[in-house]
Amino acid sequence: MARRVGIYTRISRDDEGDALGVARQHRDCERLADLRSWQAVKVYEDNDVSAYKRHVVREQFELMLSDLGAGLIDGIVAYDLDRLARQPRDLERLIEIFDERPRLEFATVTNDVNLGTPDGRTMSRIMVAFANKSSHDASRRIKRKHLELAQQGKDSGGPAPYGWLKEDRSKVDPKAAAAIREAQREILAGVRIGTIRTRWQEQGLGNPRAGTKRMAHHHVEHILTSPRLVGYRTYHGEVLNDEDGRPVMGEWEAINTLEEWEAVCAAVAERKQKQPGRSLARKYMLSGIARCGLCKTKIRGQINQRWQPGSKATKFTYQCSVVNGGCGKVGRVGEPVDRLIAELALEEQRARAAATTVPIDQRWSRNAELEQVNDDITQLVNAERSKQITVTTLLQLLPGKERQRDELKLERARFYKELKQSEAKGDAANLTLDEFFGLPIERQQEIVLHRLSAVIIHPAGKGRRRFDPSLIEPVWR
CATH class of the missing domain: 3.40.50.1390 (Resolvase, N-terminal catalytic domain)
Incomplete structure (x- = not known):
């Protein structure tokens, strides 16, 4: 055998x-x-x-x-x-x-x-x-070669990162760049990376081998926050600085401005800090927002299945649940409640947009100060190289300047994050109702919560009744 x-x-x-x-x-x-x-x-x-x-x-x-x-x-x-x-x-x-x-x-x-x-x-x-x-x-030689290429701002080869053309990785792929910018706007508007990952997977975006591997969460996050987007050259995942302490610029076209990129990075970092390890996934627009009119407990959405001959129809409802500590006496079909609240929220957004005439300052006011600190650091390093000051003097003066630089960069990132988030969230005034419900569920919630702190659903009594808007009470901020 x-x-x-x-x-x-x-x-x-x-x-x-x-x-x-x-x-x-x-x-x-x-x-x-x-x-x-x-x-x-x-x-x-x-x-x-x-x-x-x-x-x-x-x-x-x-x-x-x-x-x-x-x-x-x-x-x-x-x-x-x-x-x-x-x-x-x-x-x-x-x-x-x-x-x-x-x-x-x-x-x-x-x-x-x-x-x-x-x-x-x-x-x-x-x-x-x-x-x-x-x-x-071979590994040692390759690492040395890659460091040299990085210091020169050159690429290291391999498959083109998502956002750049496969034929010429120094040129931006317009379609991919548009998908990245749109996803970044969604991040700033409150959409989860998991939602973006699912949509990209379905559309075949973001993965050079689309359809062969399931995209990982960290892969999408890296695409949307990569320093390469703003033209920075990295080495082992860190932005590489030149001898003057300034970021090395790569030999490729940038997709983001520095302000846009810092805003997205700050928004992602802030979300991780606020909700470490916690899933932010939602299925229903008023999850965590709707409350029972009798016991004031938060109402959850759930699917109700109604069997009919030859077919299966499903509807979701907002139902006060005894399991969640509620009274279990209030429930309402979800779709008309969602449409009513969406109409009210969009109407309020339009009214506020029409009344707002104060322009928003688009530039960070301390940019010149940051540039001066960077120049001071460069002058100190150059002075030590030319033997105008000793290493001891340099190490006494440099840490304070570096702390000041890092604090200013953090403040700049926060400023542009808030600015870009305001822009991303403030475009709801022009949405139609159909466009609103075409948005990811996190974006819908963000628009609703921008003006509402809660929605109270009052009991409608027993038996089949027509939807009564007066029993849905929005609580405005």
Whole structure:
């Protein structure tokens, strides 16, 4: 009976996502299995996955070890030993399994190492050690190259970040840039990143491999707050400064102004600080806003299902719940309540917009002061380089200037956050009712809460009754 073996393939980088490298390995490994009269029953493929980086988990490698230890396969065929392991500890895990099951088979296309023999294990340890050193040396050279490129404001290659053209990553992609700016306006208006992520996933936005992977929350957050948007060059996730302490500017077109970018970053940071780890997801517009007219407990929205012959109709209601500490005596179909409150809130917005004539100052008043502090820092550093002052003097004067600079930058970020939030939230006056209900639920709530502190739903009595607007009491701020 033919031995049942698994084929393991891996490639560290696949920028195009076409998996051609692992496909070539697969073909060569299958040919070798046929020559040995083995039956290849499963392929374990780790495409675009490093075997050297310690924090990377190779899912298919782990599955292969599990199947090998459980006896589901009788051996492994790989293209080369360094496809399997570039860290000695990974090799030792594999050797332990071969110790426990001496009859396991092992073969590679490029050499004839046998993990089933002591000599083969010794040779494999030497080969993996050299592969590990090779990866370490390459990593050191690449890091040095990337730092040099970063200091010059140049790109490091790889797939174009979302927002820039794939053909020329220095040029802005108009469609992607528009999606980023729109999402940033939504963030400033109170929309959750999770809501934006869901919409982007459905529309195929924000992911260079749209449709193949589910977008992560932090991935969308990074796109919307990346320093690259304003032209800043980063290194290991931090904005890189030049010798004068000023941000290094990259050789690409910016999508945001500094004011827009700082406003979005400040809004995201503020939201994390206010609601750490808490979900802000809402399904209904008046969730957390509506209250029972009898017991004044917050009313929650819920789905009511009504079965009809051949179909299933659903309606949501606002229902006072005993589970939430309420009296359970007040409930109302949700849609007419939402429409009434939306009409009242939009009408109030229009009235206030018509009465507001005071212009808003669009510029931060202390910008010149910040520029002067930056110049002072540059002069101090240059004075130490030219030996006009000592290092001791520099270190006495510099921390105070740096604190002053950081405080001013924080104040500037807050100013533009509030300004941009006011602009993003203040455009509701021109919305129609249909446009309002087309907005994300967080945006609807933001508009309603801008003028209302609560909505009290009074009891309508027993039996079927027509909707009575007088029983819905808005509490204005």
